[in-house]
Amino acid sequence: MHSKPIYYEEPYRQTLQAVVTSITEKGVVLDKTICYPEGGGQAGDRGTIAGKPLLDTTKDNEHTIYHHVEDPDFSVGDTVDISLDWDHRYHYMQMHTAQHVASGLLFRHFSIATVSVHQGERILTIETDQKEVPVSVCYALEDMVNQSVREAKPVTYEVHTQQSAQALDLRRSIKVNGDGVRLVVVTDIDTVACGGLHVANTKEIDFFHYEGQEMIRGHVRLIFTIGTIAREEIRKKERIVAQLSALFSSPMEDLVETATKAVTLASSEKSALKKCNERLAFLELEKRIIHAQKKESTPVVLWEVEDDLSLKDIGKAATAFENLALCAVQQNGEQVLWLIALVGEASTLFDFAKQRQNLLSTIAGKGGGKPPLYQGVGTGEGLILLKTFKDLLI
Ligand SMILES: [Zn+2]
Structure with a gap:
C-alpha cells in the first residue's frame, strides 16, 4: 500500500500522525507521510518517527515510500508521530526553488540550458550545456536571482494533461508519463514539470551566492550557496583573507602580489640551499x-x-x-x-x-x-x- 504524500498538499507541515502499514528490511511504510523521499536531486527527509531517529526517506520504482527508522519499537497498525528535521527540509526547499529561478534565468537571458542539478548538504550545483561560462554571466545571474528575492515572486502549482503540458514547450522535457502533470510556476521567471518541494515565494530563498565553477563531462558546472550557508561561506573567506593579510603584513589589495613574491623567494632560497648542501658534501x-x-x-x-x-x-x-x-x-x-x-x-x-x-x-x-x-x-x-x-x- 502506498503512503499518501501529504507533503504536496502541505509542504510546510512539520508533524503528522500516521498508521504503520508495514515494516520490512527496506524500511517502514505508513498510510500517509510528510517525509519527502530522495529524488530529483533533492535529499530524503530526516527527523523522528515515534521518537526514533528517521535517518533517510527513499522510494522504490513502484513509488512505495520507505522511512529508514533506527531500531523501530512499534508494530504494524500502530499510530505514530512523525516529526521532520525542519532546518534540513527547509534548506532543501530553498535550494530547490533557487535552482528553478537560476536555471530559468540562465535559459531566458543567456540561452544556457541545465543538464543536471544536485543539492548537497551545503552547496547547489547546476551542470550547464556549455564549455565556458564567463564569470560576468555568473555575477549577472547572482544579481538577477537576488533581485527575484527582493521582488518576492509567488511560487505556484498547476496540474496539466500530458498534451496541454507538452503544448507549453517548457525549457525542460517532461519526465513523467500520463496526465496529472505537476507544473511548478515561479511567477514571471520559470515553469517546469517537477515533483520536488519548493518554498511558496522567492523571498524565502533569502540570499543567493555564486561560489565558483568546475568542469564535469565537458560541461561547466556552476556552484552556489543559499541563505545562512551563503553568509557563512562569505564570512569564512573574509576571515581567511584577514589571517593571510596579517601573516604577510600586507593590505588585502596587495596580498596576491606579496604572496607571489614570498613563494618565488622561498623557491630560489630552496635551490640556493640545495647548492650549498651539494658543495658541503x-x-x-x-x-x-x-x-x-x-x-x-x-x-x-x-x-x-x-x-x-x-x-x-x-x-x-x-x-x-x-x-x-x-x-x-x-x-x-x-x-x-x-x-x-x-x-x-x-x-x-x-x-x-x-x-x-x-x-x-x-x-x-x-x-x-x-x-x-x-x-x-x-x-x-x-x-x-x-x-x-x-x-x-x-
Ligand atoms: Zn522543483
Whole structure:
C-alpha cells in the first residue's frame, strides 16, 4: 500500500500522525507521510518517527515510500508521530526553488540550458550545456536571482494533461508519463514539470551566492550557496583573507602580489640551499680523501654520515673524483642507509656484483645500482658494513 504524500498538499507541515502499514528490511511504510523521499536531486527527509531517529526517506520504482527508522519499537497498525528535521527540509526547499529561478534565468537571458542539478548538504550545483561560462554571466545571474528575492515572486502549482503540458514547450522535457502533470510556476521567471518541494515565494530563498565553477563531462558546472550557508561561506573567506593579510603584513589589495613574491623567494632560497648542501658534501668528502688510507693508489673512505648531509649529495660529489673507493652509512634508528662509490681504479679493486651478498648480508641490506654508485637500505649497525667493506677490499 502506498503512503499518501501529504507533503504536496502541505509542504510546510512539520508533524503528522500516521498508521504503520508495514515494516520490512527496506524500511517502514505508513498510510500517509510528510517525509519527502530522495529524488530529483533533492535529499530524503530526516527527523523522528515515534521518537526514533528517521535517518533517510527513499522510494522504490513502484513509488512505495520507505522511512529508514533506527531500531523501530512499534508494530504494524500502530499510530505514530512523525516529526521532520525542519532546518534540513527547509534548506532543501530553498535550494530547490533557487535552482528553478537560476536555471530559468540562465535559459531566458543567456540561452544556457541545465543538464543536471544536485543539492548537497551545503552547496547547489547546476551542470550547464556549455564549455565556458564567463564569470560576468555568473555575477549577472547572482544579481538577477537576488533581485527575484527582493521582488518576492509567488511560487505556484498547476496540474496539466500530458498534451496541454507538452503544448507549453517548457525549457525542460517532461519526465513523467500520463496526465496529472505537476507544473511548478515561479511567477514571471520559470515553469517546469517537477515533483520536488519548493518554498511558496522567492523571498524565502533569502540570499543567493555564486561560489565558483568546475568542469564535469565537458560541461561547466556552476556552484552556489543559499541563505545562512551563503553568509557563512562569505564570512569564512573574509576571515581567511584577514589571517593571510596579517601573516604577510600586507593590505588585502596587495596580498596576491606579496604572496607571489614570498613563494618565488622561498623557491630560489630552496635551490640556493640545495647548492650549498651539494658543495658541503663535496668539501667533507674531499677532506676525508686527503686523510684516507690507500689501497694501491686508491683512497679508501669509510664514512659514518651525520644527519645534516644526504647520501644522494655525497654520491654526486663522489663522481667528481678520478679515483675513489667509498663506503658511507647513515644510521636512522634501526634503519641503515648505505652508499658505495667505486670510481676509477676502485672498480678493479672491488667487484660489487661478486661481493654484494658478502657485504649486504651483514645488515640484511637491499638495493643496488650501476657503476660507479650503489645505494640501498638495511637494518642493524652501519659500522659493521663499513668494517666488512674494508676487510673485503684490503
Ligand atoms: Zn522543483
